[in-house]
Amino acid sequence: MRAKWWFGVLVCWLLSVGAHAQDKLIYCNEPERIRDAGTYADARLLAGQSYTVFYHFRNSSNDTGDFVVQLKSLTEESFSFSSKQGLADPESDPPSVGRQAMARYLRAPEKPIAAAKGVARFTYKLSHHQVASGMMTIKADKNIRMRIYYKHDKWDAPRMRTLVLDSPRCEIAVPLSGELARQSFRIGLPERDTNKTRLRDGSYGMIYSFKIAAPEGRKVRIGFIPRGGKAGIVGMLGGDLIVSEIYEAYERGTFCDALVGPRGELQLTTSPFGGVFYPVELTFQLLPAVAASSSSGPSAQRFHPD
Template identity: 25%
Template sequence: MRRITQLLAVLAATLAAAGPAAARSARLEVRSERTGSRHAGVVVVNRQVAARVLTANGDLGPVDRARLAVERLQAALDKGLGARHVRALADGRRWVVAIGDQTLLYATRLEARHHRSSPAGLAGRWAASFRRLLALPPVALSHRVIVIPLGEKRALAVTGYARDWERVEAVDSEEVAGAQLVGGRLVLTARRPGRTTATVSADGHTARCEVIVRKRAGRLALLSDAEVTGSPAPPDLSSAAATVAVRRFLDVEPGASVRIVSAPRVARSLRADQAVVVRALVEISGAGYLPVRGEVSVRVRNREVAFRSMAHLLYSNVPERIRKPGTLYIGHLDSSGPVRLFYHHVNNMAQPVALSVSLVNTGPDPVTLQIVPGFAAPDLDAVQAGRKAGQSFFPRMLRNAGEIYTLPGRSTVPLAVHRLAVEETGSGIADVRLLEPAGGRCALRVSAEPWSASGWPRLAADHLDAWRHVLPRPASAAELADSEPSDYVFPGPTKTVHAEYTIGKPWTWIRLGDGPIQGVRGNLRLDGNYGVLYRINVKVHNPTETRRTVEVAFEAGAGPASGLFNIGGRLVDVPSAYPREERSLARFDVEPGAVRTIQIETVPLGGSAYPAALIVR
């Protein structure tokens, strides 16, 4: 005890030398609380609990101890002492909370046990609480600056030792935010984007908070929908369609953008009419807006769209070499039947160009389309550029695997934007079908512009799936007016070939690219039949008495060529072949006396030299 007295005396002398520095009055109260079978004494400082006393000490019960602490604290405050003069002091195993030379509370061992603490820990906690509450100003708000989303409310805690809060006022503009005191809280309502100041006054003192009202950059949809097609629809296509739905159908403010933090992922193929719900983590942000981050859900459904043969082939290859900027091809699309776009162009300009493929909805109403894409990266080797386009397109075409896309009226969206370096080739194939409405009409445009002036947002640049990265924009007057179709339109781009081979007889040769299909205008014909689907049925007869093996081979004819073949449900890729070179594609066993039908599908690819041939032997 002597040690504590000495410490308090030293502290009091130090404080006396310093003088009464900026001490404040405080609102002090004593309350009695029932805790189980006990009465606790509660010391309240500036409307908040500073200490809760649970046990007696000597002749003083908990409430008496609390009352004595308040009396001593008030006396110290009247002398000019304040928050910074409160300390927790130790003497052996005894701890006290003191202000100046006056003890407020003893943290006894029994008291500490009831608080599940130690005497030192309890004294330190009580002292910190007294310091914090004594330091409160007469009136204070929990925020000096607060940002509130438009249309929402936020509540600020009003604290301090002032006895009455007289009024609240929005100083700058009540049009920006309204303010109201409700039960010790200042409730702010955001009404219009802007800034204002809310002020609380009490006993001649004021507290202010700057209020900033902003719009959120967007709103997270509870559930969006995406549709795909295919027998079945592959997971990568379904995942991509879900990503498009996330970007397109969130409610985003002008100038804000969507960042997909974690993309939606469909883990398995979807059968016809099967649906799955996937989730994505997104962030919407923009200058002057409040960012929004959260999870959204997308329901992906495989819409059953019956396969239909192509009505027309839109052939963009004349001129093959790009020597000046401009429109290279325009083709029309309506609900009468699907079209296949085939393009293959070489950059002959002295600078990089943007080879763009875009859809333009020339009508006033939205149209719903099926897109079966087959776009590939450019290549200096024209044969390989065409082959890569075929690798992208051919497997999707076989399964009718595509995306359902809705294009608003009088708007346009890029399907692919290739960056072609000098002498690079851009090649692609895509099946596009207008599903609804019956009177809808679109244009497919292929154009070349200097890379620095592609006409598309940066997000679309150099994307082979550009429609997944940017939103449709209003079509320009030129895009809507520039609708005269190009001459190179070929109806019915499908050839069905029937052939037979008898084992032991001469080989059967099937020519690919011969018999060019005719155009809808004039005497145009498509030499090589590029982009035309060949469906070949070969009947193989085995008149012998033993099982025999039959081979199907590919032979280049007019020049270097690549090829992709679906032979009996198996995809076969021929990277390249030169004239008179043969590449074995498949072998089949035919039982004695049996007839076996071999089904083959293929499409002559851009950059390859057709005619070429299949050999059955």
């Protein structure tokens, strides 16, 4: 079904210059289910280039084994890399695992890591019906190879496909005033892969940065409506991590009421997470002055992913 995705006068653009020009998104979700041992994603990462890796897999095999994200030097020499990581604890509920991974990622600092023996592995046990979900950024000082595998990487899993896409970031200006007190935007619309061959599910791994401009001292209500299946929102707002409950399709939820600061600016950073469905329609509404002063504040909870 074709979605109408422009609302109001929102302006969205994918950054193609400056620091984000080198960004790549590695999307790892095909096949979605792990049915046997093998490699489920494989990509080469170039030195000095920044990559965001998104993965979400469910273990549909009948046993337990190691699920591994491996970074390995092409020459077996040591290498260093910086990384921002959001790796969830394996559980059986896909939305909970995906939400935890995104919450951990949005809060995570970027850390330097040394792979002294030419390999770095992020490993955990994955039992039957458990879900492995994660998002991480990687920037290495040498060319390396990334593989995601279950038990071993001796052969590729059937129908394994790794997508590499450009510029996984979208910035949206949201001006709110008395004349334009409400605006809407849909996140998680399907994007074409780099070969333009077909649509992928919903922009998982895409970072959305909403820059809201509104009168100082007023409140802005941020709400959302899932437009296909159940979904939720995890986002950073003013240095706080906020998470919504999971809502069914077309059920309206309030993410939070946010007070506009002295510079007349708010910034919300969010991203679609695994285990739920997209697109999701976000709404930004400038509350009347009287309603703003009596509002009870955020309806979503502060979330501690650990």
